[in-house]
Amino acid sequence: MSLISSVRNTLVPIHKAGYPFIAVFFVVSLLLGLLWEPLMWVGFLLTAWCAYFFRDPIRITPLDDDLVISPADGRVSSIARIVPPVELDLGIEPMLRISVFMNVFNCHVNRAPMRGSITKIAYRAGQFVNAELDKASSENERNGLVIETAHGAIGVVQIAGLVARRIICWAQPGEIVDAGQRFGLIRFGSRLDVFLPAGAEPRVSLGQLAIAGETVLAEFSSDKGPTVSRRG
Structure with missing residues (x-):
């Protein structure tokens, strides 16, 4: 199995309704980083959580x-x-x-x-x-x-x-x-x-x-x- 196929099978799709929120979290994280770098990393963690929240995995029904x-x-x-x-x-x-x-x-x-x-x-x-x-x-x-x-x-x-x-x-x-x-x-x-x-x-x-x-x-x-x- 190729590396690309492995990544595709490992990563869970994200529902499109989550894209605006993930983008906002990411931009806010960058802005917070201008004030104090540790805040940027906290923001990135929250951005990752936001992406995880809007996951849309395949299910077997x-x-x-x-x-x-x-x-x-x-x-x-x-x-x-x-x-x-x-x-x-x-x-x-x-x-x-x-x-x-x-x-x-x-x-x-x-x-x-x-x-x-x-x-x-x-x-x-x-x-x-x-x-x-x-x-x-x-x-x-x-x-x-x-x-x-x-x-x-x-x-x-x-x-x-x-x-x-x-x-x-x-x-x-x-x-x-x-x-x-x-x-x-x-x-x-x-x-x-x-x-x-x-x-x-x-x-x-x-x-x-x-x-x-x-x-x-x-x-x-x-x-x-x-x-x-x-x-x-």
Whole structure:
């Protein structure tokens, strides 16, 4: 294998949404260096962290309509039956909610948990309390997607956190998404909630680390053959 190929396979791609931030961090580092050289090196470390934050690695996603794949990297912070946010129009009955909390060192690119059609996208302004708190689901700024799947409508909610100040969603109503497909990101610490209809059974535990596009959060049926996967 050539040196160029080795570097290409080692380095993780950076999402384009991070380029402006990385550039700002780099320029500020140079300016700080004019004042005091040690500040420049601190700035370069922060620039490297910024590039790491906006990484967008390739993931291997199981191709199975019975599986619910994690939409985010992070820690499973809640598994409960909760009434979904009213703006999703998913009814007033409790649904299985699995939450994944992302800290500032996790990859923040969000991926669709199941294959289906996006029937609704609803943004709601709110506060910026710690995303690990349960009340963050109802009080924080959030953006919700409703995806019609083979097992009914599911909700996917991007929730801003204590540090996060920008939710990005490039998906559109009517769009068909595949499981593991990128649909948005949240800048600097946040959380993803997945609301699932009856029949879904959790396949993760509280505190477990999840990988976006790969970790199975829940399953609708286990009576099936081998599962294939897709790289993306």
